[in-house]
Amino acid sequence: MFDSLIDQEQPIRFLTAILQGGAIPHALLFTGIEGIGKQTSAIAFAMASNCTDSIIDDKHKKSSVSGPCRKCRSCKKIISGNHPDIILIKPSGSFIKVDQIRNLCSSLAMKPYEARLRVILIPDAQAMNPEASNALLKVLEEPPDRTLFILTAVRLSDLLPTIVSRCQHIRFNPISPKNLEIFLVEKQGLDSHGAMIIAAMANGSISKALSMNRTNWIKRKNWIITEVESLSSGTTGSILAFAEMLSQKKETLSDSLEIINTWFRDLVLFRYYPEKIINKDLIDRIQSISQKIMISSLLSKIKAVESAQKDILANTNSRLTIEVLIMRLAKV
Numbered sequence: 001m002f003d004s005l006i007d008q009e010q011p012i013r014f015l016t017a018i019l020q021g022g023a024i025p026h027a028l029l030f031t032g033i034e035g036i037g038k039q040t041s042a043i044a045f046a047m048a049s050n051c052t053d054s055i056i057d058d059k060h061k062k063s064s065v066s067g068p069c070r071k072c073r074s075c076k077k078i079i080s081g082n083h084p085d086i087i088l089i090k091p092s093g094s095f096i097k098v099d100q101i102r103n104l105c106s107s108l109a110m111k112p113y114e115a116r117l118r119v120i121l122i123p124d125a126q127a128m129n130p131e132a133s134n135a136l137l138k139v140l141e142e143p144p145d146r147t148l149f150i151l152t153a154v155r156l157s158d159l160l161p162t163i164v165s166r167c168q169h170i171r172f173n174p175i176s177p178k179n180l181e182i183f184l185v186e187k188q189g190l191d192s193h194g195a196m197i198i199a200a201m202a203n204g205s206i207s208k209a210l211s212m213n214r215t216n217w218i219k220r221k222n223w224i225i226t227e228v229e230s231l232s233s234g235t236t237g238s239i240l241a242f243a244e245m246l247s248q249k250k251e252t253l254s255d256s257l258e259i260i261n262t263w264f265r266d267l268v269l270f271r272y273y274p275e276k277i278i279n280k281d282l283i284d285r286i287q288s289i290s291q292k293i294m295i296s297s298l299l300s301k302i303k304a305v306e307s308a309q310k311d312i313l314a315n316t317n318s319r320l321t322i323e324v325l326i327m328r329l330a331k332v
């Protein structure tokens, strides 16, 4: 049932055991970074516990936990988002507000319409404001019958400890670069170099890897590297223009800095462990450049990038930070 998940053996074992054992807790809490299958698992779990074609009995235990049929009325309704007992609570604006939880609570006072197990999905549980959290806590303290809450969040610390203590916690893992690479080649048809580079830079997240692929990330990466390499021969005007282009795009700024950092790291790495570089698509360039630059100069560039990355995280003036960085990188 969880066959689309990668590198999540422990969560799968745990969820399968719950389905097999039949003792379903009142609330589950899935944590982990974006894009590793938390929500997919929550929906698969809701389907498996309500599928009418996989009746759980001793004789058929094995087949029943192999997953929901995806064809019965219940499965189809859940897939299309039209099941009256599978309720999704999403932030309205930036928060999940107390009224949303209160409305939910009053609907939970009634029995489920048709489900064996009613499932309340709260995918961005960290978006609950304190009032909403406290309202939810009241329900979790006196859980309604045949109802399961599945909360998801990035970190445990994003939620009130009192909420966490009412939930069974399941941690989802970032996906290993190797398995992400295999996924990109086998399921998305990427070439092996492209898949390797994206897998190395996607921080273990499938959704990040997919969006990198969609948005021509490798092309952008190579543009940034070309610009960085031509800095030392550029005019002050062109250097500042590049700095402005980078700092204007706030949503890609930290990614751009990571690209620059990785580039200089590759130039150092190439001398000692050439097989470990990330920009394998640029190996010829790396080979010719790395012979010309002193290691000490590369290390000080890496240091400059890291200090800029720290400043950006600390929310300093990003334009100024990037200008200073680019001027430093322009020095030979």
Ligand SMILES: [Zn+2]
Pocket: 050, 051, 052, 053, 054, 068, 069, 070, 071, 072, 073, 074, 075, 076
């Ligand atoms: Zn089914």
